[in-house]
Amino acid sequence: GAGVSQSPSNKVTEKGKDVELRCDPISGHTALYWYRQSLGQGLEFLIYFQGNSAPDKSGLPSDRFSAERTGGSVSTLTIQRTQQEDSAVYLCASSSSGRAETQYFGPGTRLLVL
């Protein structure tokens, strides 16, 4: 079946602009995760959704970052007033129910803030 999809694949924006990144999880997966992968770094957890609720937003680096999930499916990560340090690959993953289930990743969105 279809895997996790993300759009856009690449995004170039100017400092100070807002961006929206989209994730479409595997059908039927209730858990959804956002991670950030900066150059030379590992993956950094941002936020976790179970259904439409986000019980853990602890990884969001600042209040410029927000995320929502509607209908228990598609999620959008929004970064307001982008800064150059926001440049990274943003990866989305989903799993069937959370907990110890294997997380399946999308291809990521590469964000470049000029």
Added chain:
Amino acid sequence: AQTVTQSQPEMSVQEAETVTLSCTYDTSESDYYLFWYKQPPSRQMILVIRQEAYKQQNATENRFSVNFQKAAKSFSLKISDSQLGDAAMYFCACYSGGSNYKLTFGKGTLLTVNP
């Protein structure tokens, strides 16, 4: 808090040879799970292998196997009969419960396969 350490930023192997990638972790939980993911230049993170900590038997998946040393908190990945398509960044990750179900990743090992 849990940590995952990959001490080898880069490794190389000859095609058809065997290579072992190292990973150590630290967690205070007794129930946890360990993973190896592969990330080729396409950026897609692909699950290679998974190990449940409560299982004593080392996980295997075709040419990929792990050496899970629970007491030493070590979780190395062995790739046998290396192929050109194995060239990628490999990440070790740990899930150890809590309320957020997040994976904690190491910084990765870049594997080059030489023909």
